Amino acid sequence: SLDNHGVRSDLIDDICQSKNPVLLYTNPTFQNPTGTVMSNERRMELIELAELYEFFIIEDDSFGEIYFEGATISSPIKNFDTNGHVIYIKGFS
Numbered sequence: 001s002l003d004n005h006g007v008r009s010d011l012i013d014d015i016c017q018s019k020n021p022v023l024l025y026t027n028p029t030f031q032n033p034t035g036t037v038m039s040n041e042r043r044m045e046l047i048e049l050a051e052l053y054e055f056f057i058i059e060d061d062s063f064g065e066i067y068f069e070g071a072t073i074s075s076p077i078k079n080f081d082t083n084g085h086v087i088y089i090k091g092f093s
Contacts, residue, residue: 006031006038009045016053023056028077030063043077050085057081062091 001008007026015021024046028038050057059077078088 002031002034002036004036005042006036007042007046009042009049012046012049016049016055021053021055023058024050025058025060026077027060027062029061029073030066032063037072037074038077040074040080043074044080046077047080047085051083055085057086059086059088060091061088064090 001011006028012024026038026046028043030037046057049055057077061076064073064076076088078086
């Protein structure tokens with residue numbers, strides 16, 4: 001589920017407490033189809049969850065270089081990753 005800041009990390013946390021995910025796929029910049037841009041705070045929360053629950057994040061940044069005037073673009077999730085939990089790609093089909 002998404003809100004104005006992107007994928008809801010509280011719901012990811014809830015899922016991780018009852019399941020054992022190994023992978024999270026996300027399109028954090030201009031998420032398709034909503035166009036939502038995940039906040040830096042939310043990106044850091046996902047990194048913390050990946051470290052806590054030991055899962056990988058596939059960050060699909062296919063729209064990261066396409067932005068509209070006035071849009072605030074967050075740093076890639078990969079920029080916050082210090083322990084190798086993020087696989088950064090520029091497109092996935």
